[in-house]
Structures are given as C-alpha cells and as structure tokens.
Amino acid sequence: MAERVTIGDLAQRLGLSKASVSYALNGRPGVSAQTRARVLALARELQWYPSSSARVLSGARTGVVGLVLSRDPELLGTEPYYMLVLSGIESALIDADYGLLLRMVGSEPGRDLAVYERWAGEGRVDGVMLFDQRRDDPRIPLVRHLGLPAVLNGAAEPGSALRAVVPDEHGDANQVVEHLAGLGHRRVAYLSGPSGLLHEERRDLLVRAAAARTGMVVETVEGDYTMGTAERLVTERLRRGPGPTAWVASNDVMALGAVRAAVREGVDVPGRVSVVSWDDSLLCEIGAPPVTALDRHPRDFGRRCAQALLAEIAGDPGDDAVPPPSVLRVRASTGPARP
Amino acid sequence: MAERVTIGDLAQRLGLSKASVSYALNGRPGVSAQTRARVLALARELQWYPSSSARVLSGARTGVVGLVLSRDPELLGTEPYYMLVLSGIESALIDADYGLLLRMVGSEPGRDLAVYERWAGEGRVDGVMLFDQRRDDPRIPLVRHLGLPAVLNGAAEPGSALRAVVPDEHGDANQVVEHLAGLGHRRVAYLSGPSGLLHEERRDLLVRAAAARTGMVVETVEGDYTMGTAERLVTERLRRGPGPTAWVASNDVMALGAVRAAVREGVDVPGRVSVVSWDDSLLCEIGAPPVTALDRHPRDFGRRCAQALLAEIAGDPGDDAVPPPSVLRVRASTGPARP
DNA sequence: CTGAAAGCGCTTACAG
DNA sequence: CTGAAAGCGCTTACAG
Numbered sequence: 001m002a003e004r005v006t007i008g009d010l011a012q013r014l015g016l017s018k019a020s021v022s023y024a025l026n027g028r029p030g031v032s033a034q035t036r037a038r039v040l041a042l043a044r045e046l047q048w049y050p051s052s053s054a055r056v057l058s059g060a061r062t063g064v065v066g067l068v069l070s071r072d073p074e075l076l077g078t079e080p081y082y083m084l085v086l087s088g089i090e091s092a093l094i095d096a097d098y099g100l101l102l103r104m105v106g107s108e109p110g111r112d113l114a115v116y117e118r119w120a121g122e123g124r125v126d127g128v129m130l131f132d133q134r135r136d137d138p139r140i141p142l143v144r145h146l147g148l149p150a151v152l153n154g155a156a157e158p159g160s161a162l163r164a165v166v167p168d169e170h171g172d173a174n175q176v177v178e179h180l181a182g183l184g185h186r187r188v189a190y191l192s193g194p195s196g197l198l199h200e201e202r203r204d205l206l207v208r209a210a211a212a213r214t215g216m217v218v219e220t221v222e223g224d225y226t227m228g229t230a231e232r233l234v235t236e237r238l239r240r241g242p243g244p245t246a247w248v249a250s251n252d253v254m255a256l257g258a259v260r261a262a263v264r265e266g267v268d269v270p271g272r273v274s275v276v277s278w279d280d281s282l283l284c285e286i287g288a289p290p291v292t293a294l295d296r297h298p299r300d301f302g303r304r305c306a307q308a309l310l311a312e313i314a315g316d317p318g319d320d321a322v323p324p325p326s327v328l329r330v331r332a333s334t335g336p337a338r339p
Numbered sequence: 340m341a342e343r344v345t346i347g348d349l350a351q352r353l354g355l356s357k358a359s360v361s362y363a364l365n366g367r368p369g370v371s372a373q374t375r376a377r378v379l380a381l382a383r384e385l386q387w388y389p390s391s392s393a394r395v396l397s398g399a400r401t402g403v404v405g406l407v408l409s410r411d412p413e414l415l416g417t418e419p420y421y422m423l424v425l426s427g428i429e430s431a432l433i434d435a436d437y438g439l440l441l442r443m444v445g446s447e448p449g450r451d452l453a454v455y456e457r458w459a460g461e462g463r464v465d466g467v468m469l470f471d472q473r474r475d476d477p478r479i480p481l482v483r484h485l486g487l488p489a490v491l492n493g494a495a496e497p498g499s500a501l502r503a504v505v506p507d508e509h510g511d512a513n514q515v516v517e518h519l520a521g522l523g524h525r526r527v528a529y530l531s532g533p534s535g536l537l538h539e540e541r542r543d544l545l546v547r548a549a550a551a552r553t554g555m556v557v558e559t560v561e562g563d564y565t566m567g568t569a570e571r572l573v574t575e576r577l578r579r580g581p582g583p584t585a586w587v588a589s590n591d592v593m594a595l596g597a598v599r600a601a602v603r604e605g606v607d608v609p610g611r612v613s614v615v616s617w618d619d620s621l622l623c624e625i626g627a628p629p630v631t632a633l634d635r636h637p638r639d640f641g642r643r644c645a646q647a648l649l650a651e652i653a654g655d656p657g658d659d660a661v662p663p664p665s666v667l668r669v670r671a672s673t674g675p676a677r678p
Numbered sequence: 679c680t681g682a683a684a685g686c687g688c689t690t691a692c693a694g
Numbered sequence: 695c696t697g698a699a700a701g702c703g704c705t706t707a708c709a710g
Contacts, residue, residue, distance in 0.1 A: 049460025073426030087412030121388025288627030
C-alpha cells in the first residue's frame with residue numbers, strides 16, 4: 001500500500017515552505033527557475049500527485065463531467081449509437097484531461113433529476129451533458145437553478161438559454177424524403193420513437209414538411225426504439241393495407257424490425273416496401289437486405305457535445321455547435337415504388 | 340447560481356456546533372433524537388448535500404469506481420458486448436450508491452497504466468475493474484503497488500492474488516464443441532481475437548481440449564475482433580480449401596464477417612460451412628442466416644464484476660464470483676457437416 | 679448529550 | 695523570491 005506523498009513531504013525534503021512547492025508545481029510566479037526544477041524533479045521521483053479532493057476543496061474544478069443516460073439498459077446494449085457517442089465524448093475529454101462520470105438510470109422519467117441534484121450538491125462534476133431532450137424538459141430549469149454548467153444535445157426549446165449542439169435535422173429530413181421521392185414513393189410511414197422526445201417531434205414535423213413539398217403523404221406510427229415493438233407495429237400496418245410504400249424508422253433497431261416484419265409477411269424489401277433508418281450502424285450493414293441509413297456521425301457528435309460543455313465550463317463564449325452534414329448511405333432496402 | 344449550503348450554515352441556524360450537526364447527519368451517537376430530527380429537517384429544507392471533496396479529504400471513500408476500456412473506440416461502438424456489461428456494472432453501482440468513472444484510451448498497450456496511476460495518486464476512485472486481461476499483465480503488479488482495490492474479469496493468472504469474476508470458459512468451450520461434434524463436424528477453425536489476450540489463449544486451449552476428446556481437428560486463425568479482418572481471413576482460408584466445415588468466432592462481429600465471407604464466396608451457410616459466435620447479440624439474431632451464439636449473460640457478468648469490486652473495497656472477504664452458465668442459442672448458421 | 683479544536687492536502691492573499 | 699497563516703467543508707477524538 002503506497003503511502004500518500006503530500007506537498008508537505010516535498011516541502012520538508014527540500015527545505016521549502018508548502019507555498020513555494022505549490023507555486024512551483026503549478027507553474028506560478030514566486031519561485032526561481034532553479035527551485036522549480038528541484039521541486040518538479042522530486043515530485044516526479046516520489047510520484048507525487050495532487051489530491052483531487054484537496055484541490056477541489058480549495059476551489060479548483062473537479063475535472064469531471066457527468067452524463068446520465070435515461071434509456072432502458074437493454075436498449076442501450078442493442079443500439080450502437082450511444083456507445084459511439086460515448087467514445088466521441090471520451091475523445092474530447094481525454095484531450096482536455098477530463099474524466100467522465102457515467103450513470104444509467106433506466107427510462108422512468110424523473111429518475112435522472114435526483115442525480116443532477118446530488119452531483120451538483122456534492123460538487124462531483126463541473127458540468128453535465130443533457131441527452132434526449134423532452135418537451136418542457138425539467139432538467140433545463142433544474143441545472144439553471146443548481147448553477148450547473150450544461151449542454152443540450154439537440155436544438156434548445158425557445159428560452160432555454162443553454163448552449164446546444166444542434167444537428168441539421170432539417171437537412172436530415174430532406175435527404176431522407178428526397179431519396180424516397182426520387183424513387184417515386186408517394187406514401188410514407190414514419191416509425192418514430194416515444195413521442196415525449198423533442199427530436200422525435202421535430203423529425204416528424206420536418207419529414208411532413210419535406211414530404212408536403214413533394215406531394216407525399218406521411219403517416220406516423222409511434223414505436224419505442226425496440227425491434228420487437230417495431231416488428232409488431234409494422235406487421236399490423238402491413239396487414240391492414242393498403243399501406244405506405246416506404247418506412248422511415250427513427251433508429252436502426254426499429255428499421256431492422258420493419259424489414260423483419262415485411263419479410264415475415266411475405267412483403268418483398270425493397271420490391272414492395274422500402275425501408276430507411278435514421279441511424280446507421282453495423283446492424284444496417286448486415287441486414288438482409290442491408291438497410292439504407294443516415295450516417296449522422298455519432299462519434300463526431302459526441303465529441304462536439306463534450307467540447308461545447310468544456311467551453312461552457314471554461315466560460316468561453318461560443319455559439320451552438322453544428323455537426324457536419326449527415327450522409328445517406330444508400331443500400332439495398334430502398335428501391336423504386338411499385339408502379 | 341445556488342450558493343453552497345454547508346454544515347456550518349446548518350449549525351449556525353440551529354444554534355449548534357458543527358460537530359453536533361455532523362453527528363446528527365451521519366446517524367452517529369452523540370445527539371438527542373430531537374436534535375437529530377431538527378438537523379435532518381433543516382438539511383432537507385435547505386437542500387444540503389455533503390461536499391464530496393471535503394468528505395474524501397477527511398478520510399471517506401470517494402464513492403466512485405473506475406473502468407478503463409482499452410479497445411479501439413470504433414470497435415466498442417460495433418460490439419454490443421461492452422455496453423451490456425456497462426449497464427450491468429451500473430445496475431450494481433446504483434444499488435450501492437456508487438458512481439462510475441469511465442475512460443476509453445484506445446488499444447495501444449500501456450496507455451491505460453498512466454490512468455490507474457493518476458486515479459490512485461489523485462484519490463479519485465476507490466477501486467478499478469480490470470478488463471481484457473493480458474499475459475503478464477502489467478496492471479496486476481501496478482494496482483498492487485498502488486494499493487488500489489481491483490477486480491479482474493476472467494480467471495487470474497496464478498499468483499495474481501486479485502479477486503476475480505471467472506466465467507466457466509471450460510463449460511463454454513464444451514458447449515460449442517459438443518454442438519458441432521453432434522452435427523458431425525470433424526474439422527473446425529477457431530477465429531480468435533488478438534493473441535495477447537489471456538481469455539483468447541484460454542479459449543483456444545479449451546476448444547482444442549474439448550475437440551480432442553471427440554477426435555475433432557482444430558486450426559486457429561488470429562483475428563482482431565473486426566468484421567473486415569474476419570471477412571478477409573475467412574475468405575483466404577475458404578479459397579485455400581479444403582477447409583474446416585465449421586468456424587467458431589470469438590465475438591459476434593467476426594462471426595458475421597465469417598458468414599459474409601462464406602456468402603460472398605458462394606459457400607452456403609450452414610450447408611457447407613457452419614458458424615458459431617462466442618458472443619450473442621442482436622447482430623447474431625438478425626444475421627442472414629441468424630447465427631448460433633453463446634449467450635454469456637454480459638449484463639449479469641458486469642453486475643457481478645461491480646459487486647465483487649464493491650466487496651473488495653468494503654474489505655469483505657469473498658471468493659471469486661462465478662457467473663451463471665452460458666446458454667447456446669442455436670440458430671440457422673449451424674447444421675450437419677456435409678457428408 | 680454538546681462544543682472547541684485539530685486535521686485531511688491543497689491554494690492563495692499577505693508579509694517579509 | 696520565500697514563508698507563516700488562513701481557509702475550503704467536512705470528520706473525529708477529546709473535554710466538558
């Protein structure tokens with residue numbers, strides 16, 4: 001068991017005051033270059049590390065940001081999206097020498113609020129990233145009240161006054177709709193995630209707006225991001241016929257569910273029904289048929305979220321960040337609408 | 340910006356000493372039931388939270404455990420395994436009111452060591468979970484030297500003296516081999532992950548031992564857990580023929596790569612070649628054909644790892660944990676060996 | 679049952 | 695350029 005080496009130990013060994021050692025270690029004026037070198041050498045030799053709690057207690061930042069994921073853990077395991085976002089976040093944090101405190105609380109709404117409150121109260125994090133924004137999201141007033149720096153992913157509701165990383169959902173919807181319109185589709189179904197999520201409402205709206213411009217009719221079916229539910233819903237809709245000739249699913253897992261439903265019902269993809277996923281992933285690549293999908297660059301998105309939060313923490317002014325345009329990866333699941 | 344409420348504020352408002360307030364808050368003897376109630380009520384009213392840095396500085400635990408993931412981020416995004424393990428870890432930590440500090444460092448060996456050193460030196464975590472054990476793993480002497488509580492996932496090397504969560508790899512290998520033997524396969528290829536990983540070496544050995552008992556011949560091909568490499572290696576081997584009639588891939592992504600290689604080469608699965616994955620996931624379910632896979636209960640495994648670490652931190656004696664037996668999910672990718 | 683005091687390991691004005 | 699001292703918010707013997 002290694003005994004902790006403290007600044008006091010260094011001071012004693014070198015015959016200096018703790019203050020001088022502290023100044024030397026932190027690169028502040030007040031010590032000669034020579035003294036500084038001696039201090040740094042000994043610190044290195046004894047493998048001294050500053051106690052983070054002592055530092056934080058005297059006013060320093062924690063060097064940690066928090067992320068609460070409020071989705072069903074089972075879902076988090078199946079959707080590659082979040083792991084990619086996480087790795088993007090990490091890549092930015094590593095550069096800034098920051099750590100990530102991660103919490104998964106399940107999908108019951110409100111369970112996350114207590115976590116932010118505690119993190120702020122206990123002084124555990126310098127800021128948080130807010131994912132999966134909801135209508136009238138209670139986290140927005142909460143972090144404001146707590147004085148906790150935060151970044152929203154996705155456009156902020158008017159008046160939220162939080163920094164945000166805003167994907168070009170308008171462009172995303174246009175790409176998807178134009179691809180389908182170009183193939184002659186006139187009736188499309190949007191298989192959404194849970195309706196409380198703001199980005200779902202926006203996507204639905206934007207798909208409808210883009211569709212309206214091309215004279216396309218849209219119906220929305222509310223899913224829950226799981227394959228099972230998607231499969232059931234799409235099956236029901238197919239049986240009810242006459243249905244849309246194309247399905248746009250809000251994530252990759254549901255897109256696969258849609259394909260599966262069609263295949264089971266003997267409906268050829270893309271012969272009679274086309275399927276597009278709003279998220280790209282390995283799942284889409286290996287699907288049978290492989291699924292046309294929107295690559296929204298999740299790693300890059302995560303990276304920008306973290307960078308925006310770090311800027312916020314540092315007090316840097318800055319506009320909302322805008323990730324690079326998504327790319328539609330056209331695969332075999334989309335084809336001409338049946339005449 | 341909420342000003343921090345301290346124990347001193349509570350004491351002042353109540354006309355008590357800070358000590359009494361502290362005793363009351365921590366449920367220690369030394370205060371009357373009535374005083375305690377008054378303190379707790381005010382603390383709640385003012386939304387007081389203990390400063391974690393102050394607590395840690397006076398000797399308390401951090402309430403945080405660390406996990407360093409040393410795989411390529413791209414890979415972490417495609418393999419569902421780690422997210423499931425993560426969610427299992429979280430489920431145990433939530434019960435114990437612990438947080439998880441997560442770090443992804445990429446796959447260059449040794450980059451993780453500096454992280455453990457810093458975490459220990461800075462006093463950021465109470466312990467760490469060590470994944471992906473390697474031969475002569477330098478982390479084992481390191482955490483020992485640092486006095487950092489740790490838990491290994493996977494059987495410990497002799498002499499490591501660390502608590503471990505030990506999956507029944509012997510049983511796993513038997514299940515896979517027996518399934519294939521039962522289908523009449525006599526020549527099998529094991530598509531492994533990188534050879535430095537201890538569990539890969541063990542799997543290879545155990546597959547060979549199990550195979551030997553049934554008179555089966557095994558050849559090993561070293562992959563890197565990615566689909567691209569797996570596809571290339573399997574393609575090469577298929578072209579070289581005459582090859583094994585069954586492939587066992589060490590993860591789901593490589594299994595999918597093997598299937599894809601076979602399909603592209605016009606080799607029917609499972610007509611001419613069977614494929615088994617050592618990990619189950621949605622990828623295996625939706626493969627074409629769906630892939631027979633070993634469900635090793637990753638969430639449960641993660642949960643047990645975290646529980647073992649918490650026990651270690653608490654100083655509870657305890658044996659190595661053993662997860663429940665894996666279940667082989669037989670799907671369409673395995674069939675009788677071609678006569 | 680309660681209070682005054684020291685200590686955890688840092689940082690930071692303030693004197694010299 | 696250097697040192698003695700106070701302070702961050704807790705906990706914990708030690709007196710009363």
